[in-house]
Amino acid sequence: xxxxxxxxxxxxxxxxxxxxxxxxxxxxxxxxxxxxxxxxxxxxxxxxxxxxxxxxxxxxxxxxxxxxxxxxxxxxxxxxxxxxxxxxxxxxxxxxxxxxxxxxxxxxxxxxxxxxxxxxxxxxxxxxxxxxxxxxxxxxxxxx
Numbered sequence: 001x002x003x004x005x006x007x008x009x010x011x012x013x014x015x016x017x018x019x020x021x022x023x024x025x026x027x028x029x030x031x032x033x034x035x036x037x038x039x040x041x042x043x044x045x046x047x048x049x050x051x052x053x054x055x056x057x058x059x060x061x062x063x064x065x066x067x068x069x070x071x072x073x074x075x076x077x078x079x080x081x082x083x084x085x086x087x088x089x090x091x092x093x094x095x096x097x098x099x100x101x102x103x104x105x106x107x108x109x110x111x112x113x114x115x116x117x118x119x120x121x122x123x124x125x126x127x128x129x130x131x132x133x134x135x136x137x138x139x140x141x142x143x144x
Contacts, residue, residue: 014057020062021064024062034047053067062117093118093131100113
């Protein structure tokens, strides 16, 4: 199980799972008042409205960021009867499965993923089968 860090503004709790993060930079380029890499703590939930935070978290491509409302309102679950998952090959990057999926690991354990999941294509991730962003520094490019 991956470690989690939580940050709250009183209305919403932001959950960050660093082991799942692919460092796409969408969080801090989209909402820099809240997501500030290089600072401690790097997530400052008082920097924007709860609505803006929730909207930005929903754009996280790896599912490393999620949220829970502090007053009993849960994040809406995705439809569980989906029969076709959307899959996208990111240019020179990971394979994105944009729906629920079950990952069967080589050691026999299974893991239920409920949000978008980024799978490594470069082969160099330290968090296989998931992408950890290494493709940006190891020269990985799509085959021509």
